[in-house]
Amino acid sequence: MKAALFLFILFIISATPAFAADGSPAGEANTARIAELYSDLESFDVTLYSTQPEENLSLEALLVSSEGTHEKTLDRQVLLAGSLPANIRATKVGFWNVSNPERGSYTLRARLLEGKQVISEAEYNFAYGSNSASRLQVNDLVPNSQGMSVALSPKEASLFDIEYMLVNGSDVVYTTRTEKLSLTSTPDVFSALWGTLLENNKEYVGRVKIQVYSPQREFISSTERFTARNDAEITDIYEDETGASATVFGRSQVPFEGDLVFSVYELAGASGNGNSGLVESTRARVPVLLNNDDETVEVAWSQRLSEGVYRLEIELLGNDGDIIERRETIIQSDLSPVSNVSQVNDSDNGTVTPDENDEDGVPGFPSVAGITGLIVVSVFLRRIRS
Structure with missing residues (x-):
């Protein structure tokens, strides 16, 4: 029993310094x-x-x-x-x-x-200003709401890395790096896209930092300021007498939250070159877009366009309501009112029913029923008299 107690006390005494030694260096190392x-x-x-x-x-x-x-x-x-x-x-x-x-x-x-x-x-x-000029030269730097491009020209064949930085104030909010690039004898352009969201109408700094490895490691940097803008473009449109659609393509890392306005104008004159009057205008929300996203927005006219030539105007509005792009095209409708079945409004339920007294057509169902009824009554009266 005494031997077991002695071993237990010896274990506690020997273990205590070990715990203290582990905690001290860790505390000293945790500094910025x-x-x-x-x-x-x-x-x-x-x-x-x-x-x-x-x-x-x-x-x-x-x-x-x-x-x-x-x-x-x-x-x-x-x-x-x-x-x-x-x-x-x-x-x-x-x-x-x-x-x-x-x-x-x-x-x-x-x-x-x-x-x-x-x-x-x-x-x-x-x-x-030293005499040992770098093996690479930055000719131009263009940052925008999509990303950044840098034009480089070599003074001799080189291998290098490029780090692209997006700077907000003094903070690097996004960075991406491309390694083992090369230039031999002709200039070239290198680009990268931002992988983070930008704020509309905010100023940022695009910065590149280029590292050349030989004959000794050296760095070249260049900076340029830009203002982030929401941006998109109309890439495809479709139109007919029943409606229209437009495909919108995002071109910015500022989330695009704009609208499309579809306006139809009837053109006067057979050739469609005369003055036009507004027939209908429809505004539709564009789903939120980022760079390289696309969405198609469709609208339908309140009623089909009758025979004639129309001008369709499509306006793409940005986040602030500014017009980013305007497109125009022609709608030619062959839908003639004369060729349609004439329609009247049912006063009871507001629905549209065929005309019951078409002069050139077959009498409507109510007229046939009335004539049939008169014949049945006449036959019935003759049988009674006889």
């Missing part, structure tokens, strides 16, 4: 830090990482020029890092305000702060 950073004289980006959620952090970035031992701070940016989720890389982008830059060496100095306490800091050195 600057994982990666890059800068040129136009913009910079800083990637943050934390193994546990963090709140109320800020990021201070300094652009410093160096001439020998002399340093000069050219610009200072402070970005709100906000909330950092655990184990997710978050990238912040800032833009320098530097006029008339000179050739030389520059440094990005970034500090991650919690209040006034420095949690992490890092530096990135780069040169401007």
Whole structure:
């Protein structure tokens, strides 16, 4: 019994330090830090990482020029890092305000702060206007509500990666990366579509970051601002004397929530070239569309168009009621009123019934029944008299 008690006490004493040792290093490692950073004289980006959620952090970035031992701070940016989720890389982008830059060496100095306490800091050195030009050149950059395209030209054959960034304020809200692209001797255009929803009439920044691997790893970046707009187009229409339809194709990552307006005008004159008068106008809602989505909207006229030539006008209205596109076509109806069976309104139930006294046709059923009744009554009276 004493031996068993001794072994139990020995187990507790030996196990206690082991639990303390496991908890201490884990607590020290759970801190936010600057994982990666890059800068040129136009913009910079800083990637943050934390193994546990963090709140109320800020990021201070300094652009410093160096001439020998002399340093000069050219610009200072402070970005709100906000909330950092655990184990997710978050990238912040800032833009320098530097006029008339000179050739030389520059440094990005970034500090991650919690209040006034420095949690992490890092530096990135780069040169401007050096003789070692990049192997690639950005000729043009066009971001819009669908995505972004960049035109590149090579100075020599190159392999490279392109990272496309959608920036809202200082936050990178969407990024996609294409790797192992190549250019040999001729320029080419590279594109990517946004994979996130955009807000109508809001300004964003499209940014590309290109990484070239040889002879040494280097980066090229370029940015361009744009305003997101809802956009769509009419790709196909159909029309006849009973109704019309239009197919709408989405061309934006801003959700399209517009309308279609179908208006029919009767053209005067046999040739249909005279003035026109509005016959009917119908407005229909377009189902919500995103980029590369399409929907067909159909409408029916309140009554079939009689014989004649008509002008059909279809207007595609955007989220704000603005006219995005207008299409026109002709409807030629061969439906003649003379060829139709004449119709009158039944006053009892409001339905339409055939005319009972068609001059050129066979007498209607009520007339036949009346004549038959008179014949039956006449025969009956003759039998009584006899």
